[in-house]
Amino acid sequence: MTLTVTLEGVCKSFAGKTVLEGVDIAVPASSSLVVLGGSGSGKSVMLKCILGLITPDAGRILIDGRDVAAMSRRERAALMDRIGMLFQNGALFDSLPVWENVCFKLLAQKRITRRGARDKAAEVLAQVGLAASVGDLSPAELSGGMQKWVALARAVAAAPDLLFFDEPTTGLDPIMGAVIDGLIVDCVQRLGATAISITHDMASARRIGQRAAMIYKGRIVWDGPAASLGQTGNAMVDQFARGEREGPISMELRR
Amino acid sequence: MLLGFLAGLGRAVLRACQEVGGLALFALEALSHLVRPPFHGRQFLRHFIEVAYFSLPVVALTALFTGMVLALQSYTGFARFNAQSAVASVVALSVTRELGPVLAGLMVAGRIGAAMAAELGTMRVTDQIDALTTLSTDPMKYLVAPRLLAATLALPLLVLVADIIGVMGGYLVGTAKLGFVSAAFLDSTWDVLETMDVVSGLVKAAVFGFVIALMGCWCGYRSRGGAQGVGMATTSAVVLASILILALDYVVTEAFFAQ
Numbered sequence: 001m002t003l004t005v006t007l008e009g010v011c012k013s014f015a016g017k018t019v020l021e022g023v024d025i026a027v028p029a030s031s032s033l034v035v036l037g038g039s040g041s042g043k044s045v046m047l048k049c050i051l052g053l054i055t056p057d058a059g060r061i062l063i064d065g066r067d068v069a070a071m072s073r074r075e076r077a078a079l080m081d082r083i084g085m086l087f088q089n090g091a092l093f094d095s096l097p098v099w100e101n102v103c104f105k106l107l108a109q110k111r112i113t114r115r116g117a118r119d120k121a122a123e124v125l126a127q128v129g130l131a132a133s134v135g136d137l138s139p140a141e142l143s144g145g146m147q148k149w150v151a152l153a154r155a156v157a158a159a160p161d162l163l164f165f166d167e168p169t170t171g172l173d174p175i176m177g178a179v180i181d182g183l184i185v186d187c188v189q190r191l192g193a194t195a196i197s198i199t200h201d202m203a204s205a206r207r208i209g210q211r212a213a214m215i216y217k218g219r220i221v222w223d224g225p226a227a228s229l230g231q232t233g234n235a236m237v238d239q240f241a242r243g244e245r246e247g248p249i250s251m252e253l254r255r
Numbered sequence: 256m257l258l259g260f261l262a263g264l265g266r267a268v269l270r271a272c273q274e275v276g277g278l279a280l281f282a283l284e285a286l287s288h289l290v291r292p293p294f295h296g297r298q299f300l301r302h303f304i305e306v307a308y309f310s311l312p313v314v315a316l317t318a319l320f321t322g323m324v325l326a327l328q329s330y331t332g333f334a335r336f337n338a339q340s341a342v343a344s345v346v347a348l349s350v351t352r353e354l355g356p357v358l359a360g361l362m363v364a365g366r367i368g369a370a371m372a373a374e375l376g377t378m379r380v381t382d383q384i385d386a387l388t389t390l391s392t393d394p395m396k397y398l399v400a401p402r403l404l405a406a407t408l409a410l411p412l413l414v415l416v417a418d419i420i421g422v423m424g425g426y427l428v429g430t431a432k433l434g435f436v437s438a439a440f441l442d443s444t445w446d447v448l449e450t451m452d453v454v455s456g457l458v459k460a461a462v463f464g465f466v467i468a469l470m471g472c473w474c475g476y477r478s479r480g481g482a483q484g485v486g487m488a489t490t491s492a493v494v495l496a497s498i499l500i501l502a503l504d505y506v507v508t509e510a511f512f513a514q
Contacts (some may be wrong), residue, residue: 053385080391091386094377105390110293154390164389 002029002194003064003082003162005050010059011218012045019045021218022059027211032188032195034209034226036202036240038249042218043198044088047164050196051085052076063162081109084160084193086184088167090151092139098125098150099135105158124153127190128183145176152180156187163188165197169204181207202229202241214240216249281399281473288393288400295401302405306367306464307412313366314359318417321354322346322424330433342433343443346425348452352512355417356410356456357504360463363410364496368471371402372492375475376485384476399472403465410464411457418456455511462507463500470496 005027012020019042027033037043048054050061052068061068063079071079084105092101099121106112112120122132128149139147148168155163168184169177181204188195188208199205205212209226214237222234230241239247329345375398378384387394422444429435471492478488 048385051385051389053388077391080389083389085386085389087382087386089381091382093383093386095374104392108390108392 002192004029004062005162005194005196006060006062006065007046007050008060008062010046010049010056010061012042012049012054012056019218020049020056023215023218023220025213025220025223027194027196029194030192032185032197032208032210034205034212035196035198035215036200036205036212036229036237037198037215038200038240041215043215044166046215047166047196047198051083051164052080081105081158082161083164084155084158084162085164086148086151086155086166086168088170090139090144090147092147092151092154094139096138097135098137098139098142101139101150102135102153102157104154109158111158120157121153124157125150127156127187128153129179144171145173145180148172148176148180149183152183152187156191159191161191161193163191163193163195165195165199165208167199167201168197168208169199169201174203177201177204178207184208200240202243205229278469278473281476282469284395285399285403285469285472288396289404291396293396295397298397298401299405302402303409305370306363306406307409310363310366310409310413311416313362314413314417315420317358317362318350318355318421319424321358322350322421322426323428325349325354325421326425326428326433330429339433340443342429343425343435343440344447346429347422347444347448350421350425351418351448351452351456352508353456353504355421356414356459356463357500359410359414359417359460360467360500361497363406363413363464364467364470364493364500367406368467368492368496369489371468371471372475372478372489373485375399375472376478376488379476379478380481380485394476399476402472403468406464406468407461408464410460410467414456414460415453418453451511455507458511459504459507462503466499466503467496470499 007023007025010020010023011018023046025033035043035046045054049056055069068076068079093104096104099118100107102121102124103112103117106120107114107117118135121135125132125134130146130149130153134142134146134150139150142150165184168180172180184197185208195208197208206226206229211223212226212229213220213223214234215221216236222232222237224232230238232238232241235248239249325346326342329342330339333339333341375384378398384394384398387397426440426444429440430437474488474492474495478484
């Protein structure tokens with residue numbers, strides 16, 4: 001059963017600097033939302049708030065209709081069991097081989113033995129197009145693109161109901177980025193999961209999102225179909241999508 | 256001007272209280288994970304071997320040369336009072352009560368405390384600690400608690416070895432260079448040593464092990480700001496652990512031997 005995610009007036013400041021200023025957005029079950037925004041616009045903070053890694057100053061975050069802040073430690077742990085996350089830089093554990101990284105969650109939940117984890121890792125690695133032999137390598141032996149693949153394999157290995165992708169194509173060449181996007185779409189569809197991605201790569205946003213939203217100065221300024229990016233009629237979103245220097249965003253930056 | 260000075264002083268005191276309070280809560284949370292399942296035995300074993308086995312060469316060498324120097328120094332010093340016969344006793348008591356645990360602690364602080372801070376700091380700035388949370392694993396339970404337990408249990412073992420090697424260093428110099436009879440040197444050592452001398456050193460070692468791991472984890476766990484932040488965390492971990500080792504050495508000595 002997939003999960004819904006709703007943010008209601010979420011605010012967050014750090015040392016007097018406001019990062020999120022009342023974010024409202026709802027993500028229905030089994031849908032894929034892409035959140036766009038420039039550097040420092042608050043996308044990553046929003047994601048970390050949803051994951052419970054950062055506590056918001058105000059507002060509510062509801063996952064499957066339940067307020068995350070009101071959950072007990074046990075309930076939150078149970079929720080985390082149903083979540084998968086692909087971090088921007090992969091965040092693979094250097095001290096563990098790839099197979100143990102991929103099956104980390106399954107091993108932590110004792111859903112699998114260490115012997116079974118090797119086979120499971122090979123199976124999941126195959127789903128993202130990697131050979132089983134990669135499982136015996138250490139993360140440091142992998143290229144940036146392969147680390148992203150392995151991180152994706154780790155995110156989906158436990159068949160989560162809710163997936164988060166933080167800048168999945170950052171640092172990858174366009175072809176590798178397209179491959180990763182394709183794998184993300186495949187995994188999300190196969191699992192039937194709800195997915196929230198954050199990116200500033202427009203091609204990636206169009207490929208992986210059904211819906212898109214733009215965050216600017218800590219607020220959601222637009223929300224609509226991902227396919228319409230570039231022709232939304234919203235000056236900010238269209239400027240961002242086309243990568244133009246002139247427009248409301250650059251006007252703001254000049255002040 | 257006076258008000259400004261007092262305000263600055265107040266802020267510094269409040270910040271210090273905040274840091275001490277934060278450290279205490281961090282330690283309590285880590286300790287609470289030692290009695291709450293699940294337990295990460297594999298992690299504990301990995302760190303125990305790292306502290307106890309791989310620190311052995313550096314601790315053994317330190318102890319050996321300390322014992323040798325101690326025998327030589329005390330011999331030349333005591334010769335002024337015709338008290339050369341006390342060399343064996345001085346070496347045994349100094350090494351077991353004081354120099355063994357303190358020097359092993361300082362060496363391990365440099366080796367293990369720095370490594371813990373650097374590893375956890377790097378994990379923090381590369382999102383690996385956040386990744387643990389999303390993988391249904393409590394970072395305090397997985398990263399901090401096993402390190403605390405491993406260092407607390409491993410350092411007494413290291414110090415026990417250091418005690419033996421340190422006394423052996425004194426014995427080597429005493430018999431090979433200073434002309435002591437082997438049996439007499441060993442008898443003197445054995446006669447002067449009491450259980451409490453060794454036990455107090457081992458208790459100190461356990462305290463130092465806990466402090467080294469705590470400072471390494473504390474500084475690494477909350478490091479910020481990329482490579483520079485990790486570097487600062489590593490330096491802070493070693494400096495704070497070293498200062499605390501020397502300060503706690505006095506406290507434990509006072510607890511054991513104050514009349």
